[in-house]
Amino acid sequence: MGLKIRLSxxxxxxxxxxxxxxxxxxxxxxxRFIEKLGSYNPMLPQEHADRIRLxxxxxxxxxxxxxxxxxxxxxxxxxxxxxxxxxxxxxPVQSAPKKKAQERAKAAAGG
Numbered sequence: 001m002g003l004k005i006r007l008s009x010x011x012x013x014x015x016x017x018x019x020x021x022x023x024x025x026x027x028x029x030x031x032r033f034i035e036k037l038g039s040y041n042p043m044l045p046q047e048h049a050d051r052i053r054l055x056x057x058x059x060x061x062x063x064x065x066x067x068x069x070x071x072x073x074x075x076x077x078x079x080x081x082x083x084x085x086x087x088x089x090x091x092p093v094q095s096a097p098k099k100k101a102q103e104r105a106k107a108a109a110g111g
Contacts, residue, residue, distance in 0.1 A: 003025065
């Protein structure tokens with residue numbers, strides 16, 4: 001049984017609220033879980049204290065039992081100091097402006 005520490009969506013339409021839960025990796029996103037470990041409210045400002053709530057002791061217990069946090073939860077744990085910050089992948093080159101657009105931007109800035 002693979003354990004994941006992940007987000008489970010709650011809240012109303014267009015008003016997201018997430019519970020941070022430990023669940024079997026095969027269970028649905030909003031379905032069965034083992035334990036709630038915290039919450040995440042993206043509607044609050046970045047610096048608000050209640051935006052991310054974590055139960056650090058329980059999270060460390062589940063990590064020691066083999067639970068793997070998802071990318072977003074790993075980022076939360078890294079900011080809280082409960083785990084090392086995950087490595088960020090570089091943005092793909094495909095999304096960068098193309099050659100002609102870069103030339104136009106350079107001409108507009110320089111001339």
